[in-house]
Amino acid sequence: MLHLVSANASYEDSIALTDITLHIPVGQKLALIGRSGAGKSTLLKLLYDQRPTDIALVPQDYGLVTSLSLFHNVYMGQLGRHPLWYNLLNLIKPLKKPVGEVQSILSVVQLSDKLFEPIGQLSGGQQQRAAIARAIMQNGDILFADEPVSSLDEQQSNLVMKVLCQRFETLVLAMHDIDLALKYCDRIVGLDNGRITIDEPTGSLVRKDLLDIYGE
Amino acid sequence: MYAKTCLIFTVNKLTVSKGLRFRRSPRxxxxxxxxxxxxxxLxxxxxxxxxxxxxAELGRLFGGLLQPSLVAIEKPFEALLQTLAFAILGVSSGSLIGFGLAQLFHLRLVRIVCASVRAIHxxxxxxxxxxIFGLHPLTGLLALGLPYAATFAKVYAEILEEGDRRAYDTIRQSAGPTSAFFYARLPDLWQHFVTYTGYRLECGLRSSAVLGFVGLPTLGYxxxxxxxxxxxxxxxxxxxxxxxxxASLRYWLRPKLLPLYILIAPFIIANDSEISVDNISRFFTQDIVPLPLRNSEGxxxxxxxxxxxFLTEALPGIINTLLLTQIALVLTGLIALIWFPLISRLFFERFGRLLGHLFLVIMRSTPEYILAFILLTLWGPxxxxxxxxxxxxxxxxxxxxxxxxSNTLSLRVDATAGMNRYAYEVVPRIYNQFLAFLFYRWEIIQRETAILGILGITTLGFYIDSAIQDIRLDRAMVLIAITAALNVCIDSLSHYIRSKLRLSIGSQQISAESRR
Amino acid sequence: MTTLLRRLGISLLISLSLISVSTSVFSAPKTLVFSAIPDQNQSQLVQRFGKVADYLTKTLGVPVKYVPVNSYAAAITAFRNNQVQLAWFGGLSGVRARLLVPDSEAIAQGFEDTQFETYFIAHHSTGLKPSDNFPESIAGKSFTFGSKGSTSGRLMPEFYIREHLGKAPDEAFNLVGFSGNHSRTIALVQSGAYQVGATNYKVWEKELAAGKIDTDKVSVIWKTPTYPDYQWTVRGDVDSVWGDGFKARIKQALLDMKDPALLDAFPRSAFVSASNDDYQPILDTAKEIGLID
Structure with missing residues (x-):
């Protein structure tokens, strides 16, 4: 479904990715692991550009609008599916139907009590879950997420990973938490210095080996 | 960039039910x-x-655009040089004085004096x-330099306040405050000063041209x-x-060339009128003394x-000034919200933005006086x-x-386009800045109503102009004082609202540009 | 960076001192300066009045220079501040100037100024027709004066408006404006921006002759009774600067000005003798309607 063959990428004069070949079939849950600067975000971007229209995205900086409420930020996942007048009306006065839909998604990520709180007043972990809620609101089959649980505690991380696996058919997650990657994903791609150095099904990998090379 | 806007991070004591009710923001x-x-x-x-x-009149107006001609103007290039010379000398002396005053800006008296000087157009x-000085060049020099010095004092003081003081505090005891200032503060802030001063020079050019409307030999004349x-x-x-x-400012206005310009400028603005001490003392001892006191009516x-x-001139003037200011302020905001996408890379490609830039440059460089004049012909008084x-x-x-x-914002790659992007992604992110800019301009808009008064719109400026035309300087001074007081009021109201809403412009450079 | 700052400071200081030095150096030979109120078309003013300056220089034997000003008040102030010693004023501005400069004197006026008139003009859409009586139906229309300090464009029309309508202009009209000068008044009434206006009859006739007026759109509806208007006023202290009898020589030079090319600048057919007393009616009128305290 997503394919890269011998792809390269570079920023100005530094090379970010070298000779990447990757095929991701439908239904796969893939984790990209590697130290900071290994090229995870760049690879994610490269893959995303293949099919930008039907991928739900959780960027590393969440991409939230801090002055709008949590409700509106989550609703943004559906902007494309409603006429403009509806969106504008909903901006000024939240409408019943979208409020209900957003509320049900927020209850899944345990944020339903913050519905109309401005995003700027939420903590880092709450903002991260808001970004995930927005991705869920998009109601797609594929999710790309860059460090989706980096600001969450262990209990919440597990909750979010579980939700993501349920809601999306295909997952591509850049992660540095190797335990979570092993627990929820079925394929691990390891990056080091812009190259793929490992690409195996989860079952065949040992935690300690990965930690040595890719641990933070 | 958006991380900056969430500086407002209050401790979250809100109850569950509060988060569930939709509350509109104070902004x-x-x-x-x-x-x-x-x-x-309205x-x-x-x-x-x-x-x-x-x-017929409009036809002639735009007919003139097809065949612009300098033939009938006696000395257009001389006027241009005068405009430049007054601007350069006025703004640079203003900036030097303002720099000195900024060091004293913690004194209440200095702040009050600066605010009142600034409040007068x-x-x-x-x-x-x-x-006082008639057509002597000092008239133009002071008319520009004085209000500019007061504005410079305020903005320089703000730049100094926002800057990092740690290095300065470390060496102040051993090095002495002056040396410490030059070593530990000025180098960091220099660029901010230069950027702001350069921006003000552009404003100074506009002001210098506009001074011609009251008789100085600049373009406005x-x-x-x-x-x-x-x-x-x-x-x-x-x-x-x-x-x-x-438009060509950046090609010839180099900091290195500035001293040269400053040396040439006096020869351009010099004329053979003299300053008479009698005139000066007469101005203060007779002209501005209210008539009843001169006639010893007690x-x-x-x-x-x-x-x-107050009842026949000041009051109607105040009312019209406020009406005009408030309506114009809201319309200004509306126009800004509609026009800003023209130069934003979030909405238009390179070519479209170029046209947008051209349009905005023309709209903002055309003095209000000219726009009002054209519209007056179109719609009547x-x-x-x-x-x-x-x-x-x-x-x-x-x-x-x-x-x-908006060009400094980075949206996430899957953000929507068009009006949805405008309403959900962009405007909410820049609304803070927008309000801050608008409130900064509130007081400026009010000050500008004065110019339109000279065109015959009955703001306070109209009555001041009338008093001057009637050579009743005592009345003019009272009206000018009232105008200044009104302006100081609006300025502090704007300041109050900005601090209540916690509106700040963020980066110093942009903030510098909005404060005229 | 600090050197730049210092260099800026030094050059600024030098230049400020240069202003005072250069201005005093330039003023070494004593020049008689004259000006004129900007009552009409201002283009080529320096050229037009420059010829008058040349004539006066030749006749008086001292350097004479013309300086342009762009408002009535600026002309009065320059005269008062002794930056101008001789001025071509209107009736009202002359009265004001002479009140402010005690020994100053009206010495000559245009032949036409002994019997000056203001024309009330109206846009065709008002349906107003020319008449010998004051057109009282202008009440409630929009009205424009010329400059705020003009005699023919402000003082006299306001006087007759008050006399016939019994009200101040702001109350008598729907809207009152000040166009700035007589040419502009004609243009604004012609465009319909204002329905009615008051203008100087000399300017009207000059522009009519020049083909700038479309009489289908704007026409004269009433002419005021005559009054004294423009005059040359000179400061009282000129004799002490340029020698005894200098004032009389200026007056003679003006009365002797016969060249139509020179007189065209004003525009007048000739200059005749005048005195301060000739303008008593103007002073009285100005006091009556509150333009002079």
Missing amino acids: WKVSWLFVFVALAC PFADLSISTYDPW ELFWALIFLQ YLSTAFLEGAYAEVWALLILFYLVI LSGLWQWFTEL SMLPAVIALALHNGAIIAHLMGRY
Whole structure:
């Protein structure tokens, strides 16, 4: 479904990715692991550009609008599916139907009590879950997420990973938490210095080996 | 960039139920409050359109655009040089004095004096100094330098305050405050000072040109004359000349060349009029002394004189000034919100943005006076041309600042496009900055109503101009003082609202540009 | 960076001192300066009045220079501040100037100024027709004066408006404006921006002759009774600067000005003798309607 063959990428004069070949079939849950600067975000971007229209995205900086409420930020996942007048009306006065839909998604990520709180007043972990809620609101089959649980505690991380696996058919997650990657994903791609150095099904990998090379 | 806007991070003590009720933000409420105030002002403002045959005149106006000509203007390039020379000397002396005052800005007295000096429009300073020094170059120099010094003092002081003091505090004891200042503070802040001062020089050019409207030998002199005579070919030639100067600013206005310009400028503005001590003392001891005191009618006479002046001129002037300001302010905001996408890379490709830039440059470089003049011909005399002229000019300035600010935003790659992007992604992110810019300009818009008063719109500026034309300087001074007081009020109200809403502009560079 | 700052400071200081030095150096030979109120078309003013300056220089034997000003008040102030010693004023501005400069004197007026008139003009859409009586139906229309300090464009029309309508202009009209000068008044009424206006009859006739007026759109509806208007006023202290009898020589030079090319600048057919007393009616009128305290 997503394919890269011998792809390269570079920023100005530094090379970010070298000779990447990757095929991701439908239904796969893939984790990209590697130290900071290994090229995870760049690879994610490269893959995303293949099919930008039907991928739900959780960027590393969440991409939230801090002055709008949590409700509106989550609703943004559906902007494309409603006429403009509806969106504008909903901006000024939240409408019943979208409020209900957003509320049900927020209850899944345990944020339903913050519905109309401005995003700027939420903590880092709450903002991260808001970004995930927005991705869920998009109601797609594929999710790309860059460090989706980096600001969450262990209990919440597990909750979010579980939700993501349920809601999306295909997952591509850049992660540095190797335990979570092993627990929820079925394929691990390891990056080091812009190259793929490992690409195996989860079952065949040992935690300690990965930690040595890719641990933070 | 958006991380900056979430500086407002209060401890979250809100209960569960609170988060579940949709509450509109205070900024939203304040915005609507201003809209309602402006709507409430509408019935009291005369916004009628009363022309019958504007087309012949307008035809000639735009016919002039097709064949701009400098032939009938006696010394266009001389006027241009005068404009440049006054601007360069006025702004640089203002900046030097302002720099000194900024060091004393913690003193209440200095702040009050600066605020009152700033509150009086350059045109009124020029009218006052014309009485004292006549056509001597000092008139123009002071009319520009004084209000600019006061503004520089304020902004420089803000830059100093926002800067990092740690290095300075570390070495101050051993090095002494002056050396410590030059070593530990100035180097960090220098760029901010230079950026702001350079920006003000552009404003100074506009101001210098506008001073011609009251008789200084700058571009405005010929512009207003050409306008009054309907010599539109000359009007356009002068305007185009002016746009070219503004647009080419960055090519010839180099910090290294500035000392040279400053040395040449005095020879350009010098003329053979003299300063007479008698005139100066007469101004202070007779001209501005209220008539009843000159005629020794005592305090009761003075009170009667003042009440009469207040009720027949000041009060209607204040009312019209406020009506015009509030309506123009809201319209300015609306125009800025509509126009800023023109230069934003979030909405337009390179070519579209280029056209947008061109449009905004023309709108913001055209003095309000000219816009109002054109609209006055089109719609006849009412407050309408004034409102529209102020809103177009100021709206273009804020649109430019917002557009540039929006270019620093990075949206996530899957953000929507078009109106959805505008309403959900962009406007909410820049609304803070937008309100801050708008509130900064509030007081400026009010000050600018003065210029339109000279065109005949009955703001306070109209009555001040009338008093000057009648050579009743005592009345003019009272009216100018009232105008200044009104301006200080608006300035502090704006300051109060900005601090209540925690509106700040963020990066120093952009903030510098919005404060004129 | 600090050197730049220092260099800026030094050059600024030098230049400020240069202003005072250069201005005093330039003023070494004593020049008689004259000006004129900007009542009409201002283009080529320096050229037009430059010829008058040349004539006066030749006749008086001292350097004479013309400086342009762009408002009535600026002309008065320059005269008062002794930056101008001789001025071509209107009736009202002359009265004001002479009140402010005690020994100053009206010495000559245009032949036409002994019997000056103001024309009330109206846009065709008002349906107003020319008449010998004051057109009282102008009440409630929009009205424009010329400059705020003009005699023919402000003082006299306001006087007759008050006399016939019994009200101040702001109350008598729907809207009152000040166009700035007489040419502009004509243009604004012609465009319909204002329905009615008051203008100087000399300017009207000059522009009519020049083909700038479309009489289908704007026409004269009433002419005021005559009054004294423009005059040359000179400061009282000129004799002490340029020698005894200098004032009389200026007056003679003006009365002797016969060249139509020179007289065209004003525009007048000739200059005749005048005195301060000739303008008493103007002073009285100005006091009556509150333009002079």
